[in-house]
Amino acid sequence: MQVEQLHPWPSTVAEAEAIQDRLRGHVELTGPDTFALVAGLDVHYHGPGDDLTAAVVVMDAATLAVVEQVVAHGKAAFPYVPGLFAFRELPALVEALEQLTVTPDLLVCDGYGLAHPRGFGLACHVGVLTGLPALGVGKTPFVGRHEPPGAERGAWTPITHDGATVGRALRTQRGVKPVYVSQGHRITLDTATDQVLRLAPRYRLPEPVRRADHLARHPG
DNA sequence: GCGACAG
DNA sequence: ATCTTGTCGC
Numbered sequence: 682m683q684v685e686q687l688h689p690w691p692s693t694v695a696e697a698e699a700i701q702d703r704l705r706g707h708v709e710l711t712g713p714d715t716f717a718l719v720a721g722l723d724v725h726y727h728g729p730g731d732d733l734t735a736a737v738v739v740m741d742a743a744t745l746a747v748v749e750q751v752v753a754h755g756k757a758a759f760p761y762v763p764g765l766f767a768f769r770e771l772p773a774l775v776e777a778l779e780q781l782t783v784t785p786d787l788l789v790c791d792g793y794g795l796a797h798p799r800g801f802g803l804a805c806h807v808g809v810l811t812g813l814p815a816l817g818v819g820k821t822p823f824v825g826r827h828e829p830p831g832a833e834r835g836a837w838t839p840i841t842h843d844g845a846t847v848g849r850a851l852r853t854q855r856g857v858k859p860v861y862v863s864q865g866h867r868i869t870l871d872t873a874t875d876q877v878l879r880l881a882p883r884y885r886l887p888e889p890v891r892r893a894d895h896l897a898r899h900p901g
Numbered sequence: 902g903c904g905a906c907a908g
Numbered sequence: 909a910t911c912t913t914g915t916c917g918c
Contacts, residue, residue: 857904858906
């Protein structure tokens with residue numbers, strides 16, 4: 682599939698933040714509520730340097746059968762700065778997405794979307810650059826405040842930041858830590874929550890993200 | 902064995 | 909984020 686390139690690539694924190702502030706205006710918070718093909722995205726860092734592997738696994742949303750999977754090897758493209766995490770992983774993720782012969786209907790990112798200090802996390806970047814619906818699933822609370830959700834699968838509480846709802850803490854499995862869901866692009870928070878829940882019937886994380894994580898760790 | 906959790 | 913060790917439990 683074709684992915685828009687981000688140019689020029691930022692070389693300073695100020696430039697990266699300016700890109701986020703500019704692209705934030707492109708985010709759409711409504712979109713379809715059903716998806717045939719769902720892709721999980723993840724990156725694994727290895728070695729002492731900045732070497733990394735990006736993986737994308739496309740699954741049939743109804744059956745959770747794997748339709749296609751691709752990897753791209755590269756290096757972190759930016760220093761680690763909280764809030765600018767996306768710039769490390771974006772080039773490798775884009776390179777992987779471009780290898781896909783099918784176009785997913787939804788991208789599920791390992792990280793945040795709207796629940797981000799400037800309201801523009803990795804899932805927003807990926808969504809805006811592809812033009813596809815995208816959502817973010819985080820494993821640890823990153824920004825904002827929330828109450829712990831109830832113990833049962835499907836329970837959720839809002840995550841608020843500066844008085845606005847930016848995501849949800851969602852219990853995908855009973856007795857397991859919640860995940861943190863936020864909108865990336867072209868999706869409502871209700872739909873994002875529903876998708877994460879249905880894509881995680883057995884484990885804490887959505888199946889496409891689990892598969893991508895596994896593939897990034899053990900490519901080939 | 903794999904997954905959750907500790908720190 | 910990474911790595912390593914160990915416990916518990918399905």
